[in-house]
Amino acid sequence: MTALIDMMGIGREAPNHRPWPRAIVGLEVWRAAAAHLAAGHYSLLALWGESDAVHMALLEEATAQIGILTLECPDRHFPSVGQVHSPALRLERTVCDLFGHEPDGIPDNRPWLDHGHWGVRHPLGAAVASPADALPYAFLPAEGEGLHQIAVGPVHAGIIEPGHFRFTANGETVVRLEERLGFAHKGIDRLLEGADLARAANLAGRISGDSTVAYGFAFARAVEAAVGIEPPLRAVWLRALMAELERLANHLGDIGAICNDASFALMQAQCAILRELVLRTADSCFGHRLMRDRILPGGVAMDLVDDSIPDLRALLAELRRRFPGLVALYDNTASLQDRTVGTGVLQPALARQYACGGFVGRASGRSFDARRRPGYPPYDDLRFDVPIFTKGDVNARVWVRIREVEQSIGLVEQILDRLPAGSVRARFDPSASKSREGAALVEGFRGDILTWVRLGAEGTVQRCHLRDPSWFQWPLLESAIEGNIVADFPLCNKSFNCSYSGHDL
Numbered sequence: 001m002t003a004l005i006d007m008m009g010i011g012r013e014a015p016n017h018r019p020w021p022r023a024i025v026g027l028e029v030w031r032a033a034a035a036h037l038a039a040g041h042y043s044l045l046a047l048w049g050e051s052d053a054v055h056m057a058l059l060e061e062a063t064a065q066i067g068i069l070t071l072e073c074p075d076r077h078f079p080s081v082g083q084v085h086s087p088a089l090r091l092e093r094t095v096c097d098l099f100g101h102e103p104d105g106i107p108d109n110r111p112w113l114d115h116g117h118w119g120v121r122h123p124l125g126a127a128v129a130s131p132a133d134a135l136p137y138a139f140l141p142a143e144g145e146g147l148h149q150i151a152v153g154p155v156h157a158g159i160i161e162p163g164h165f166r167f168t169a170n171g172e173t174v175v176r177l178e179e180r181l182g183f184a185h186k187g188i189d190r191l192l193e194g195a196d197l198a199r200a201a202n203l204a205g206r207i208s209g210d211s212t213v214a215y216g217f218a219f220a221r222a223v224e225a226a227v228g229i230e231p232p233l234r235a236v237w238l239r240a241l242m243a244e245l246e247r248l249a250n251h252l253g254d255i256g257a258i259c260n261d262a263s264f265a266l267m268q269a270q271c272a273i274l275r276e277l278v279l280r281t282a283d284s285c286f287g288h289r290l291m292r293d294r295i296l297p298g299g300v301a302m303d304l305v306d307d308s309i310p311d312l313r314a315l316l317a318e319l320r321r322r323f324p325g326l327v328a329l330y331d332n333t334a335s336l337q338d339r340t341v342g343t344g345v346l347q348p349a350l351a352r353q354y355a356c357g358g359f360v361g362r363a364s365g366r367s368f369d370a371r372r373r374p375g376y377p378p379y380d381d382l383r384f385d386v387p388i389f390t391k392g393d394v395n396a397r398v399w400v401r402i403r404e405v406e407q408s409i410g411l412v413e414q415i416l417d418r419l420p421a422g423s424v425r426a427r428f429d430p431s432a433s434k435s436r437e438g439a440a441l442v443e444g445f446r447g448d449i450l451t452w453v454r455l456g457a458e459g460t461v462q463r464c465h466l467r468d469p470s471w472f473q474w475p476l477l478e479s480a481i482e483g484n485i486v487a488d489f490p491l492c493n494k495s496f497n498c499s500y501s502g503h504d505l
Contacts, residue, residue, distance in 0.1 A: 001041045004060040007033060008067045017437040018225040022055075022068040030071045031079050033058060038084040043355035043368075045441070046450045046467040047081065047088050049095035051125055054078050055465075057439070057450060059355065064373040068439065068452070073101055076125070080106035087354045087472055094505075098189065099125035110138060113182040113504065124189060142168040142176045150486060154183045161500035165489070172485040177478045184504035192464040197223060197430060200461045201296050204451070207466055208502030209290065213239075213246040214444030215451075215466065216295035221376065222451040222464075223297035226438030227430050234422040235299030236377045241312075241415045242282075242291045242300075243443075244408040248319075249278040250445040251359075251401040251408070254497050258398055259330065261491045262339035270326050274319060281315045284308050299425035312416055319409055327402055340395040344480040344492035347392060354472045357447025359404065360496055363389045363396035370443040382414050392480075394495040430459030446470065446499065468502030 011023030025033075033056065036042045045057035045066065056069045071078050080103035082089035092103040093112035100122030103109075116134025120127045147168055154162035162183035168176040188207055192200050204219035205212040217239055224231060231239075256271025279289040285308040286294050294301050330336060350356075351364035361368060369386045371379040387403030389396040439452045447469030454462045477496045481489055 002032070002036065004042060004058055004065045004067050011069065014070065014437065018228065020066040020068065020439055022070060022437065024070045024072065027071070027079060030069060033069055034079065034081040034084050037081065040352065044085065044087050045355065046465065047091040047095065048465040048467070049099040049101055050463050051099060054095055054101055055452070056081065057452070061368065066374060066441070076100055077102045077104050079104055082106050087475070090475065091471065098123065101125070113185050115182055137180055139166050139178050144170065144175065146170050147175060163500050167486060169486055172487070174481050174484055174486055174489070177481045179474060179478060181474065181500065182504050184501045186504070188505045189465065192461050195461050197297050197459065197461070200464060202293060204466060205292050208468060208499040210250055211246070211444045211446065211449070211499070211502065212290050212292040213242045213295060214442055214449050216293070217243060218440050218442035218449045218451040218466065219453070220295050220297045221440035221442060222438040222453045223430070223455070224438065225440060226436060226453055226455050227428060229298065229426055229428050231299040231426050232423045233420045235424045237415055237419050238300050238304065238424060239295055240378050240382070241412060242286065242294060244411045244415070245278055245282050246291065247445040248405060248408045249275050249282070251405050252278065254494070255398060255401050258340070258394065258491065258494050259336060261494050262336055264333065264336045267326060267330060274322060277315055277318060281311050284311050296425070298428055303424045309416060312412065316409055316413055323405060330398065337395065339491060340398060341393060343394045343488050344484060344495060345392045346476050346480045348390060350476055350479055351392070354476055356472050356476055357469045358445070358473070359397050359400040360473050360476065361447065362387060363400045364392035365390040368448070370441045370448040374441065376442070382411055384411055394491055397495040430455055431457060444469065446497070447473070468499055470498035470503045473498045474503060
């Protein structure tokens with residue numbers, strides 16, 4: 001195995017890129033990196049494009065080393081990574097949709113985000129007019145006696161984002177599931193180009209509404225790396241406080257929603273009450289229930305509201321009083337366990353292959369948590385465990401959430417006990433910095449969010465890419481549902497709780 005740092009050294013180092021190196025490489029190194037991915041030596045963090053190049057972020061998990069490879073493709077072609085490492089397939093199809101770069105050798109060249117309704121093809125590259133009538137999407141065939149198809153979505157019951165699911169079933173047993181996403185595409189990459197930092201931070205926080213803190217955190221850290229500044233210490237700790245409140249609210253909501261999909265509405269009602277307490281406390285502390293637009297490059301937009309710390313301590317006390325009873329109720333309800341145990345199993349080997357993060361990966365034995373490795377402040381100064389389960393079923397994904405709720409309660413308490421005094425925003429001139437590119441990896445409630453940004457001389461965004469953890473979780477849902485009954489899909493789907501909007505860009 002070639003160490004990632006050695007492979008990076010073969011290429012030409014890109015100047016002014018922080019905190020991890022970026023190397024401009026040739027075809028041979030690009031293909032070698034793909035081979036290392038296929039062999040499991042590296043993990044794929046992201047693959048994205050721009051008008052004249054493609055980029056690939058890699059993680060060497062044994063050392064936590066991260067590096068970005070860049071392949072220039074003036075002829076709009078590049079060797080497909082997906083032909084040997086399937087987690088890259090949808091990313092490469094997206095690069096082709098947006099920029100027109102053709103991945104040579106890709107086994108699936110169907111459009112992914114482009115549904116044929118944009119009016120143009122390759123809008124971020126050499127844009128050309130597209131036909132007025134979009135061709136129907138060619139779902140993959142399945143052969144066998146007695147098979148039938150069930151089409152679900154893209155419009156769903158209730159308040160939910162759009163996505164299409166095409167089931168092939170034998171009776172009630174799912175033989176194949178194929179997803180069709182992209183309905184929530186909103187052109188984030190184009191909107192970020194040329195935006196000033198205030199506008200760009202605003203956009204980043206709206207990529208996936210339930211992860212607005214995590215996206216704001218990741219974008220801010222990437223910009224700070226690019227311009228070479230450190231936010232004030234108090235702001236660093238307030239960011240972690242917001243991140244853990246966001247994690248608490250989402251995990252509590254998910255636990256209840258999963259149980260509701262197993263026809264146990266009592267848990268949903270009780271978890272919804274606790275989630276509402278978290279959101280109201282966030283509002284009293286930061287003036288917004290979701291804490292949107294509160295994290296900005298250089299720090300945070302506001303300090304804690306006066307006298308809000310007692311509200312936070314009261315929230316922790318209430319969670320400690322009520323949550324253990326709900327955990328016991330979940331664990332001791334046989335009808336509920338009958339639905340969640342052994343349902344929707346994601347094999348650990350697939351979780352590792354896809355570098356699947358968050359509760360989905362940790363329920364299938366992958367221990368990666370960006371707060372721990374590569375790590376970032378203030379988590380390197382806080383005590384917490386990363387819960388790991390290996391069964392990979394719905395029940396395991398619930399238990400990861402339960403344990404992470406417990407860990408977040410402890411983290412919030414540590415933050416309150418040690419919250420430093422001082423300012424909350426560092427003022428800086430992004431146009432005066434010599435460093436122009438930055439990257440960051442931040443742990444959201446779903447998993448790791450990667451952000452890469454290039455700033456222009458005037459301090460505006462030239463190019464920014466934000467990768468949601470759902471990119472590597474959506475494909476695994478297709479595997480987890482196989483062999484289960486159709487009626488268990490809502491339960492499996494909710495236990496993954498992938499983001500449509502975060503994925504669709």
